Amino acid sequence: MTEKTKGLRPAGGQPDKRRAILTGALALFARDGYTRASLDGIAAEAGVSSRTIYNHFRDKAQLFEAVIQESSGRVADTQIAIIDRHLSKIVDLEADLVEFGTAWVAVMDSAAAPHFALVRQIHAELEHIPQTAVDAWRETGPRRVRGELAERLGRIADRGSLRIPDPDRAAVHLMLLVSNDNLPYGADRRNEKELTAMVTAGVHTFLHGYRP
Template sequence: MPRLADKRRAILRGALTVFAREGYTRASIDQIAREAGVSTRTIYNHVADKSALFETVIQESAARVAEAQVEAMDRHLGGAVPDLREALVAFARDHARPTDADHFALVRQIQAEVGHIPEAALDSWQDTGPRRVQRAVEAHLARFMAEGRLRTADPHRAARHLVLLAAGEVTSRSFHGALPLPAKEVDAIVEDGVEVFLRAYAP
């Protein structure tokens, strides 16, 4: 069993590298087999086809990144939060700086060829990654609204506003971290974004 698990990990690592570099359309099972150091037959023993492999890769990668993002969010926004502005800035600063290069390279490839990627793979990526993170932001903001620290509003919309205002510019201008912005510029964008958010949602 350990050997099967090792081969599966090698296949998923190799597939992530190839899909992130080549995109879904150009990537081939032969390329992935070479990258993973296994035969194509071994890959087909684990998955039905390229579409199924891509869905597994994006789901596992998104789950790993979402888990890290939610943990960071809980550190900044969970429990006692003496200074809400400071906590939101710390959260947004982490959120604006992607740390998993392969995952976000894969995200860039998805955005570039979204019309050619199976809908099931897109949906599972969104559910496992971005939507999970969005729900976590909503839960924290709903708590702050219940405590009277933010005005009562739709937590879903408020969470979108917070992320777009405080991290959206960094994400778009850096192309999900491919061309990182200077740290001071990131800090300025984040702080200004949180300031605008708090002006809009002050109780």
């Protein structure tokens, strides 16, 4: 509303409105969850009439699934970029892994923080989301990222720097260790120093667990 519309508009609603809706819906779904988040709240957050949402999405459920898909794809791209940037050319394996882990937790805690709050909502709502949507999300999100990371680790193992019997499992282990999976086991909120200490310790454990 506060901005002027510019450019052509394809069929099915204006794309900037759609993007605004998706962004606002991500924010509210992430914070409040599917049931608690209201369409009026989403509309307000997006700066859009609540009636417009029904111009772009069939109902609340489909909006939720669209938000999941959109956010998952975007974040997966970001994570894969981090993987490519830090794990393509290896010079010092431990140092490169630490830098990878640092970038990993940084993006999880800042830019992609709403997305991972949404992921917690998804995990809580799993019984109420149609299986097809869950499968689609897993495929375009975590599975794709895990596959990319597993491939990189496998390539490093081929060069002899690691011994990895199961690349998928190694990828999961590395992600778990460097991110502490969002403090589930009673950890406090971390400052900068504790954060790098966590990443370093995780990389250390991973490295000695998979080093030949």
